């Protein structure tokens with residue numbers, strides 16, 4: 001069973017040492033980590049898992065970004081910019097990484113995505129300082145040894161250098177927020193949303209509000225995502241200082257940064273020696289393999305002598321059985337042709353598909369609608385005959401446990417359809433459909449939202465020998481579209 005004592009600082013060696021050095025020590029994240037490690041190391045029944053500061057934390061924090069992506073999928077949107085407060089870096093990594101993974105995978109929606117870490121001017125780890133290794137706790141060697149800023153929020157008490165990112169990175173992806181302005185944003189948010197944000201969260205909120213105000217001026221439309229990392233119920237003292245005008249802007253002084261960097265462990269020097277030795281070892285190995293240290297005339301000569309009938313070896317596919325001894329090799333199966341015409345208007349696609357199907361009997365032709373870019377996929381129960389029918393259907397769906405729906409009332413082809421979700425990609429739609437089927441909903445369908453100008457693809461598969469003839473016919477019908485090879 002975990003034990004808790006308000007007098008904890010005097011119960012651990014780390015706490016006692018900190019108080020001996022400074023009786024007014026307010027504590028810090030580094031000190032808390034030291035105490036927790038000391039407790040866990042000294043008691044076989046205690047385990048300690050870090051919730052911030054170390055790199056592995058970013059793995060479980062990505063649940064934030066993954067959930068945000070699901071929510072965006074549901075409403076058919078994608079963020080243009082993501083703001084998150086950054087102290088130890090865990091929540092920011094958690095919200096940004098799943099979206100950055102999209103960007104790395106070439107997802108077009110993320111092509112211009114910006115992920116911006118927002119940190120306080122009072123304890124910068126990205127926009128100031130150096131990219132250096134440091135211990136996460138005060139028992140090792142940490143900036144907290146040297147300095148504990150006397151400002152208000154828990155974040156401000158810990159200059160966490162060890163997760164600092166290189167300056168080049170920071171200059172592009174990190175911004176600072178001043179203390180008073182962040183609390184202004186926090187109060188504005190609380191009044192608008194009824195949620196009192198944690199002071200750390202206020203940094204992300206500040207940047208999101210500023211971005212929205214910028215868009216207002218430039219007339220840009222942007223989807224802005226920010227990370228509300230926690231509530232501020234235990235930060236009333238800070239809000240009180242802000243509201244009574246006692247809170248002041250504070251910038252962590254350059255001299256204090258320089259002083260705390262002196263206490264960093266000298267790992268970089270050791271790493272440099274290690275890297276030098278590794279490079280040297282690799283060079284020596286390369287020289288040895290290349291024969292710079294001398295070698296026999298032909299080192300493989302004895303192997304060649306051992307080989308039996310090497311010229312009769314054949315490489316065959318995994319699934320193919322090698323021909324029986326004495327049998328002649330079978331001719332390879334004729335290759336299949338697959339041609340695809342992309343982004344065709346409806347009339348063109350119809351004409352191309354019907355002409356190919358008519359003229360080439362051995363060729364299979366398929367015409368498919370494609371979701372227009374940004375329009376997404378729609379899960380729906382097809383339009384009902386009347387509002388009464390649609391309401392009846394809604395009742396049936398609710399009985400099956402489906403509440404997340406609405407009836408389309410617009411005039412048009414989908415009047416009285418029942419919408420069960422709009423998704424940015426087909427996979428999201430299929431997952432929703434499977435979920436509905438599992439609940440017993442049989443009438444739901446997934447269709448591409450084709451927008452105002454629906455587009456189509458036409459795919460033709462058949463014997464390769466027909467290729468030239470098919471292309472000739474196609475060029476006559478869709479002269480501007482080039483056929484792509486498909487599989």
Ligand SMILES: Cc1ncc(COP(=O)(O)O)c(C=O)c1O
Nearest residue numbers: 087088089090091198200229230
């Ligand atoms: C509510 C809240 N948000 C954000 C942070 C910043 O930490 P991190 O950058 O590791 O998410 C903290 C740190 O104490 C916090 O308490």
